Amino acid sequence: MTTFKPLVDAECGTTNPLIKLSELYKEDKKLVIQDGINPSLINFSDTNLTINSDTIVDELVNEYHRPIIAPNTFHLESLLKDLHPSDPQYEWTKQFLDSCSTYDLPSSPPQSLTLYEQNYIQSPACFILHPNPIFLDQQPYPIDAEFNNDTVEATNNILSLLQESQFAANTECKTSVNDINVQHDTDALNENKRQSDANLSLFNDQTPSSQLSSGQLNNHTGYKFIQPNPFFDYINPYEEGLKHLEVHDIVNAILFFEAAVQNKHDHTDAWLCLGITQSENGQDVHAIDALKKCIELDSKNTQAYITLASCYANKMLKREALNSLHQWLINHNKYSHLLSNHRLHSIRDIEIIFEDLKNLFLQAILLSKNSNTIDSDLQVCLGILFYLYDDYNKATECFNTAILAKPNDALLWNKLGAAIANSGLNEQAVNAYYHALRLSPGFIRARYNLGKSCLNLNAYRQAIEHFLIALKQQNNVYSQMSDDIWHTLAIAIDCLKRPDLIEYVRYKNLSKLLHEFEIE
Amino acid sequence: MTKEDQLQATVAFAEINKRADSQPGLIKKVNAVIVFDVTKDGKIQKSWTIDGKQGTLYEGKPKEGTTAQVTITVDDNDFVDLASGKANAPSLFAKGKLKVKGNVMLAQKLSTLFKEQSKL
Numbered sequence: 001m002t003t004f005k006p007l008v009d010a011e012c013g014t015t016n017p018l019i020k021l022s023e024l025y026k027e028d029k030k031l032v033i034q035d036g037i038n039p040s041l042i043n044f045s046d047t048n049l050t051i052n053s054d055t056i057v058d059e060l061v062n063e064y065h066r067p068i069i070a071p072n073t074f075h076l077e078s079l080l081k082d083l084h085p086s087d088p089q090y091e092w093t094k095q096f097l098d099s100c101s102t103y104d105l106p107s108s109p110p111q112s113l114t115l116y117e118q119n120y121i122q123s124p125a126c127f128i129l130h131p132n133p134i135f136l137d138q139q140p141y142p143i144d145a146e147f148n149n150d151t152v153e154a155t156n157n158i159l160s161l162l163q164e165s166q167f168a169a170n171t172e173c174k175t176s177v178n179d180i181n182v183q184h185d186t187d188a189l190n191e192n193k194r195q196s197d198a199n200l201s202l203f204n205d206q207t208p209s210s211q212l213s214s215g216q217l218n219n220h221t222g223y224k225f226i227q228p229n230p231f232f233d234y235i236n237p238y239e240e241g242l243k244h245l246e247v248h249d250i251v252n253a254i255l256f257f258e259a260a261v262q263n264k265h266d267h268t269d270a271w272l273c274l275g276i277t278q279s280e281n282g283q284d285v286h287a288i289d290a291l292k293k294c295i296e297l298d299s300k301n302t303q304a305y306i307t308l309a310s311c312y313a314n315k316m317l318k319r320e321a322l323n324s325l326h327q328w329l330i331n332h333n334k335y336s337h338l339l340s341n342h343r344l345h346s347i348r349d350i351e352i353i354f355e356d357l358k359n360l361f362l363q364a365i366l367l368s369k370n371s372n373t374i375d376s377d378l379q380v381c382l383g384i385l386f387y388l389y390d391d392y393n394k395a396t397e398c399f400n401t402a403i404l405a406k407p408n409d410a411l412l413w414n415k416l417g418a419a420i421a422n423s424g425l426n427e428q429a430v431n432a433y434y435h436a437l438r439l440s441p442g443f444i445r446a447r448y449n450l451g452k453s454c455l456n457l458n459a460y461r462q463a464i465e466h467f468l469i470a471l472k473q474q475n476n477v478y479s480q481m482s483d484d485i486w487h488t489l490a491i492a493i494d495c496l497k498r499p500d501l502i503e504y505v506r507y508k509n510l511s512k513l514l515h516e517f518e519i520e
Numbered sequence: 521m522t523k524e525d526q527l528q529a530t531v532a533f534a535e536i537n538k539r540a541d542s543q544p545g546l547i548k549k550v551n552a553v554i555v556f557d558v559t560k561d562g563k564i565q566k567s568w569t570i571d572g573k574q575g576t577l578y579e580g581k582p583k584e585g586t587t588a589q590v591t592i593t594v595d596d597n598d599f600v601d602l603a604s605g606k607a608n609a610p611s612l613f614a615k616g617k618l619k620v621k622g623n624v625m626l627a628q629k630l631s632t633l634f635k636e637q638s639k640l
Contacts, residue, residue: 282639310640316545387640390549390629418638424631429638445639452636458605487542488636491535495604 223261223274223289226479231259238270245273248442250281251476261293268297276307280411281474282445282482284311300331306377309384310415321388322353325381329357335364335378357385376402376412383415392423410440417449426453444470448485455488460496461517464489468519471510481508527596529558532603533568536633537577543637548575550633552626555581555588560596570633590622603634 008016231237234256241256254277260270275291278284288311294304305328312321330336338360361382368375383398399416406412417432433450436443451466467489474481490505504512514520540546550572557564569582582588594602598617601607609627612618620627 284639314639316548384640415640418640421638422632424635426635449638452638456605456635484542487538491538494535 223286223293225258225262226255228478229255229259229262230478231256232262234259237263238267238273241270241273241277245277248440250277250442250444251474251479253277254281255476255478261290266297268294268301271297272301272304275304279307279311280440280443280445282448282484284314287311288315302328302332302377305331306381306384309381313384313388318350318388321384322350322357325357325385326353328377328381329360329364334375335360335367338363338367354385354389358382361385374401374405376405376409379405380412380415383419387419387422390422392419395419396423408439410436410443410446413439414443414446414449417446417453421449421453421456426456429453430457442473444474444482447473448482448488451485451492452488455492455495458495460492463492464496465517465519467492468510468514468517472514472519475510481510527558527560527565528600529556529566529568529596529603532600533577533579536603539633539636540577545575546632546637547577548572550629552589552623552629553582553586554627554630555591556599557591557593558596558599559593564593565596570630572629588622590620590624590627592627593619593621605634 006017008018231240231252234240237256237259241253241260244250244253244256254274257270257274257277261267261274264270271290271294275287275294278287278290288308291304291308291311294301295308298304305324309321309324309328312318312324330339361378364375364378365382368378379398379402383395383402386392386395386398396416396419399412399419403409403412403416413432413436417429417436420432421429430450430453433446433453436446437450440446447466447470451463451470454460454463454466467485471481471485471489474485486505486508490502493501493505501513501516503509504516547570550570552572554570554572556568556570558566558568566579567581568577568579569586569588570577571582571586573586594612595617598607598612602609602612602618609618609630613620
């Protein structure tokens, strides 16, 4: 026992060294759960830390602008697991849950839930690459046309957060908001409108400073049809196309819509559907061509403009995307009057156009705030605007808000996933993509995005499986598979260190690859 | 075989170029001129320039008329970890494995090159 004397012996007045040592390993029960993040839940493994220092800086600096996940992900139960029964917090939370159960949760959330909706941010460790069963099994948050006060409050809080952030400090924004209330002079209104119209015509010029692909886009001779088209002689190709969309058969739907517009060149709806479906298929160039045709026939088609904006954003064609967003606003009967109050600055500086559009959309949101409804298209426009300028956090918030109004829109879930993924949070994005795919299993783009996020997370095998399924869905005697997907598949197979399979990729031998990865 | 040919960074940069081919405008997202000085055994072996203004990526120091806004010095092995996502820049920097000269904030966008970009 004398060997242990130095350990257990203490100098007068101090604790013995052994106790001091044990203090290093004691669990600090005082660790506070702040903002819903339980420090013990955070798993600092390599997969969670991305090299995007943006995320870290953003986390530190922009705490209040963390992506707020759609309402049905709030899990008090998982927080409870980490509290011990003797912990005083447990009693309180248990009481809260008990009181919750007396409410009919799906239809009217308890008052206090909205506070937690804002503060709760799910920790990254809760997301695994397999679809989170809790997340998926929950019913989509039922939204009625009339929102109860709690949802409205939550939405208002999100909106006010948007406004409180740095750009709102810009006095220009504040004054323009005030301008709406102040300006009554009709003459001034007309003058502004004339000026803004004049400035707008400049939008149509394709300046040489546009990116290379914009020039290529101009040289396009229009939509390129698939030849031959097996459905060319069908009686009602448009209706057939819609039916195929219902069963998530994107590739054949496209063939039908193409047949429809070839038979009837001024079939506006068919061009619109063709554009939207090609975008779901991941073919932005074709989508843009089709949507441009739609707009030629119907220059007020707001749905076409909003889809165009997202396609241009994908192609990083900022000017064209801004123009489309602008056209959406002009042609929207609820918000077009805002433009008469607002003088649009000269077009040369893209940054100023961005500021102007941002302010206009915010004004529009204020308008819809008064009527207690969420205009999901408006939120999507603002989201695309932020996405265009790489502000993925704000884009995420916008898409989240849009989803509140339309929780069953697969396109929205994909947009949300894209914004989250590009901000570096690939694990969270995976959940959004699964949501999109559950709603629309034939959604090629969402599946491709899902694969890309898996690839970013170094989950090579899963990435490959997703790419292969997407290619399989696209595989059709008449139409081509996407080169982009093949390309990324090659990268994934390279990462998996299977050079033996590269041969199959080079010759696009899909069946061999499907067999290799056991996909029927 | 010179030591240069054994750099893993060469493969990594080729990968990035492949990625950039399928996504025009990718390199422009970086929006800055960043130079990587890749070292092995403590000595700088090769440099690469990512010209975010022109949208090009090439071996060697910046061309005539282009100035580097950020220069990052990193070992070959660490660079590969960085490019594949196994390590992140702030942690490498904190460990002293990554040296930065110039405006470090401009290096934030580099991750767009190392990751696949999602589409709306």
